[in-house]
Amino acid sequence: MPASLDRRELVKILGGVLAALPVSNMLAGCSNNATAGSSAADSAGNSSESDAAASNSGNGSKTLVAFFSATGHTHAVAQAAADALDADLFEITLAAPYGNEDLDYNNPDSRVSKEHEDESLRTLELARTTPEHFENYDTVLLGYPIWWGISAWPTNDFASGNDFTGKRVVPFCTSASSPIGQSGSNSAELAGTGTWEEGTRFPSSTSADEVADWAVSLSQ
Numbered sequence: 223m224p225a226s227l228d229r230r231e232l233v234k235i236l237g238g239v240l241a242a243l244p245v246s247n248m249l250a251g252c253s254n255n256a257t258a259g260s261s262a263a264d265s266a267g268n269s270s271e272s273d274a275a276a277s278n279s280g281n282g283s284k285t286l287v288a289f290f291s292a293t294g295h296t297h298a299v300a301q302a303a304a305d306a307l308d309a310d311l312f313e314i315t316l317a318a319p320y321g322n323e324d325l326d327y328n329n330p331d332s333r334v335s336k337e338h339e340d341e342s343l344r345t346l347e348l349a350r351t352t353p354e355h356f357e358n359y360d361t362v363l364l365g366y367p368i369w370w371g372i373s374a375w376p377t378n379d380f381a382s383g384n385d386f387t388g389k390r391v392v393p394f395c396t397s398a399s400s401p402i403g404q405s406g407s408n409s410a411e412l413a414g415t416g417t418w419e420e421g422t423r424f425p426s427s428t429s430a431d432e433v434a435d436w437a438v439s440l441s442q
């Protein structure tokens with residue numbers, strides 16, 4: 223049986239297993255590092271750094287789930303999607319990360335409020351802009367939280383700082399209530415390369431079931 227069929231079957235099986243787990247459980251074992259950490263799925267040998275390393279150095283279709291997350295919700299969704307697709311995970315992190323007080327949008331003097339008020343402050347230095355072996359990925363899922371109706375701006379630096387030529391890009395976001403709106407097409411415009419699809423919004427505390435269903439549907 224061709225390797226591609228094996229992979230599809232694996233994805234379906236894994237999606238079923240993930241459906242039984244709440245997203246919060248899946249976060250318990252996940253790392254903040256740029257590559258996949260020690261999630262429950264990793265322990266089972268289904269999604270792992272070793273898989274990633276092996277396929278990164280080889281050929282074949284490759285998916286990367288890149289995400290920015292300030293308080294963990296988008297991270298959980300990204301992890302669930304990466305597990306469901308046996309994809310690699312890349313966390314977009316800032317050279318100067320936000321602390322809790324920085325994220326207080328009720329305080330007009332907080333860092334995030336100031337950045338919101340003054341667009342010139344929203345260009346931020348990323349700890350790392352380009353994931354390792356980025357050229358090897360043909361599909362990139364790009365996740366971020368919605369801030370004041372738009373994508374959290376560290377996403378902008380990732381979009382503008384990378385070459386998506388030849389890649390399929392699928393945005394997704396988490397939010398308390400706002401829709402994804404124009405955030406995906408704004409990122410596409412900033413990137414200027416790649417084939418960007420319409421994005422999907424998840425509630426902040428969505429289920430692993432919902433994420434796995436969505437992720438698997440992308441490859442069907």
Ligand SMILES: Cc1cc2nc3c(=O)[nH]c(=O)nc-3n(C[C@H](O)[C@H](O)[C@H](O)COP(=O)(O)O)c2cc1C
Pocket residue numbers: 290291292293294295296297325326327334366367368369370371372396397398399400401425426427
């Ligand atoms: C600075 C800031 C602004 C936000 N603005 C919105 C908003 O406009 N609409 C909304 O529905 N949620 C908003 N939220 C809530 C986040 O989108 C939501 O909690 C998201 O799931 C957080 O993802 P994260 O945990 O990955 O950072 C905001 C949160 C923060 C910190």
